[in-house]
Amino acid sequence: xxxxxxxxxxxxxxxxxxxxxxxxxxxxxxxxxxxxxxxxxxxxxxxxxxxxxxxxxxxxxxxxxxxxxxxxxxxxxxxxxxxxxxxxxxxxxxxxxxxxxxxxxxxxxxxxxxxxxxxxxxxxxxxxxxxxxxxxxxxxxxxxxxxxxxxxxxxxxxxxxxxxxxxxxxxxxxxxxxxxxxxxxxxxxxxxxxxxxxxxxxxxxxxxxxxxxxxxxxxxxxxxxxxxxxxxxxxxxxxxxxxxxxxxxxxxxxxxxxxxxxxxxxxxxxxxxxxxxxxxxx
Numbered sequence: 001x002x003x004x005x006x007x008x009x010x011x012x013x014x015x016x017x018x019x020x021x022x023x024x025x026x027x028x029x030x031x032x033x034x035x036x037x038x039x040x041x042x043x044x045x046x047x048x049x050x051x052x053x054x055x056x057x058x059x060x061x062x063x064x065x066x067x068x069x070x071x072x073x074x075x076x077x078x079x080x081x082x083x084x085x086x087x088x089x090x091x092x093x094x095x096x097x098x099x100x101x102x103x104x105x106x107x108x109x110x111x112x113x114x115x116x117x118x119x120x121x122x123x124x125x126x127x128x129x130x131x132x133x134x135x136x137x138x139x140x141x142x143x144x145x146x147x148x149x150x151x152x153x154x155x156x157x158x159x160x161x162x163x164x165x166x167x168x169x170x171x172x173x174x175x176x177x178x179x180x181x182x183x184x185x186x187x188x189x190x191x192x193x194x195x196x197x198x199x200x201x202x203x204x205x206x207x208x209x210x211x212x213x214x215x216x217x218x219x220x221x222x223x224x225x226x227x228x229x230x231x232x233x234x235x236x237x238x239x240x241x242x243x244x245x246x247x248x249x250x251x252x253x254x255x256x257x258x259x260x261x262x263x264x265x266x267x268x269x270x271x272x273x274x275x276x277x278x279x280x281x282x
Contacts, residue, residue, distance in 0.1 A: 001126050001182040002230040005052040007280035009101060010044065013037050013068040014059035022267070025065050025090065026173075028222070031267035039264040040068065043237075043275060046257060050231040055105055055279065057097055067094050069270040070277040071177075072121040074098040075148075078129070080108030081279075082151055087118040087139030088173075098277070107279065111151035117144035122175030122274060123164075124148075125182070127206055130157050133199055135176030137164035162196035173269040174223075181228040181273060183236055183254055187211070189245070191218050191226055211252050217242040224261075227271025237272045239265050 018033035048054060057070065066088070067073075073094040075082040081102045083095045095112075102109060113119050123135035132152065134145050142161070149159035167174035179194045180203075188203065189211045203210060217225040225242035228249070238246065240258035249256050265271045 001278070001281070002184050002233045003281040004232040005047070005050055005230070005276075005278055006282050007053045007055065007278075008047065009055045009057065009070050009074075009098065009277040009279055010047070010275065011057035011068045011070050011097075012044070012059060013040050013065075015061040016059045016063050017065045017068065019061075019063075020065035026269065028267040028269070030262055032263040035263035036268065039259070039261050040275070042259050043261070043264070043272065046237055046259060047229075047231070047276065050235075052231070055101060057101055062093075064091070064094060064097075066091050066268075066270075067097060069122075069268075069274040070098070071274045074102070074277060075119070075121050075124055076277065076279055077110065077152065077155060077157070079155055080110045082110050082148065083112040084119045084121060085113040085115065085117055085144065087120055087141070105279075111147075113144050113147050117141060117147045119144035119148055120175060121277065122173075122177045125176055125180060127202060131202075131206075132157055132159045133176065133202065134159055134161050135164045135196070136161045137174060137176075138166070139173070139175060160198075160202070162199045164196065165194055167194070177227070177273060178223045179226065181226055181230075183211070183228065183230055183249060183252070184234040187234070187252060187254075189213055189226055189228055189249060191215075191223065209252070211248050213248065214244045217245050221266060222269060224265050224269075224271045227265070227273050229272035229276060239271055 120139040123140040125133045145161045181189045225245040229237045239261040
């Protein structure tokens with residue numbers, strides 16, 4: 001999840017986000033659709049400047065405000081994509097957008113998660129090329145994890161499920177990636193108090209160095225200080241305003257770029273990782 005980002009699926013927000021009812025989408029204070037669209041443009045410029053090719057999904061006014069968070073409706077492997085099934089009711093149509101985009105780009109579809117299963121991409125973390133950790137919580141259930149395991153078994157991938165805490169409640173977004181972001185090979189930013197114990201033990205057993213984010217910035221950002229995107233190994237993109245988290249990553253050897261996201265990421269419960277679905281890293 002940290003080699004150089006070469007190709008990525010993103011959706012440019014527009015009318016659907018600008019017209020979004022904050023209560024319907026569980027967006028918090030500070031949400032401003034027009035400002036969020038402008039902030040996304042700056043974020044997208046950072047991604048493009050890294051050299052990554054962007055496969056664009058356009059917001060044509062379909063009302064899918066959360067569809068800008070392209071990390072969640074699909075999962076990418078070395079052999080093709082898995083189309084997931086969302087745990088948030090308002091996002092159920094998004095996987096179809098990903099399936100169509102992959103078919104148009106000539107990317108194979110390995111399988112699809114079907115009801116009653118649900119898996120969101122934010123709950124999936126590649127520990128290594130053959131080990132996928134998946135958070136079991138409000139957005140991803142046991143049926144989905146079992147289906148995903150069956151789809152990936154022919155690739156020799158082991159899928160390991162870990163229980164997540166309820167966090168701020170069933171309406172809020174808490175993914176496994178809400179408490180862990182890969183920064184470099186065997187280096188990750190974590191919020192230790194909410195890490196599943198078994199997952200923490202797995203990371204330690206696999207030789208990971210864990211940078212522990214401060215509680216005050218985690219609380220102030222609704223966990224978005226932890227949502228960090230690796231553009232290349234150790235070269236990461238984060239939401240601005242959390243200097244202690246930034247300093248800890250820099251002390252661990254990372255090059256950190258921050259962008260304003262007080263309207264885009266903090267109220268909408270999704271950060272730089274959520275806004276991207278990496279298709280190819282090398």
